[in-house]
Amino acid sequence: MFQKVTLDHKVFIKPRLFSKNDYNAIVTALSEIYGNKVVPELGLCVSIDRLLKVGDRIVPQSGDGSYEVAVTFSAYFFCPFIGEIIEGNISGMTSESVKGLKVWIRVKEIKFKSAATSDDSTEPVMSIRASMDESGLGAPSWWLEGEDQAEAEEDDVEDGEEESDE
Structure with a gap:
């Protein structure tokens, strides 16, 4: 019913999250992307578990002050199996x-x-x-x-x- 999945994602950290430490800013951004959303073939994301790998910060030339960072993280998904x-x-x-x-x-x-x-x-x-x-x-x-x-x-x-x- 619930499965723990490891995913890779490039996260954009907006300036409004700069007051948080890096870990919390990234988890907040991931939660906004995945939290309570359905990912095809995985199910409904119910929780971001932890960050497993955090890449270097890259500041794109978007001009809004955001930075992006590639992360590997684990999350819990709800997806019952056939027959359950x-x-x-x-x-x-x-x-x-x-x-x-x-x-x-x-x-x-x-x-x-x-x-x-x-x-x-x-x-x-x-x-x-x-x-x-x-x-x-x-x-x-x-x-x-x-x-x-x-x-x-x-x-x-x-x-x-x-x-x-x-």
Whole structure:
């Protein structure tokens, strides 16, 4: 589900980051580039781990005072594997409602948006197709008994499902 990846990147450090030490300035710049963004074939970047190698500063002739530096760094990415069981949320549905129900699902397919697709496309950058049509999948409250079931149903209500007396 989470993987640690080593990447190389040429980072531009803007003058607004000069008040930070070099390490923090570079990590901040990398976080702005990668943080909470999907990188095709790697997944969603959730954290910059550490800098592994920092090259020399190069001041380009851009005139804005920035400098660039080549870095090698490690970062953590979220990308479930095919067949993995993960917890998800149903945030809608119809035919007498569901809304806010936690479910266990099995990952069937992961798709990344093609680089050839234009940025104004409504196609998501990363999509995960999953199913819950196997034993043990679906809402945890369907499979738990006693106190565990009551806790799971309580969690579903806390996540947005409204209780109904109907």
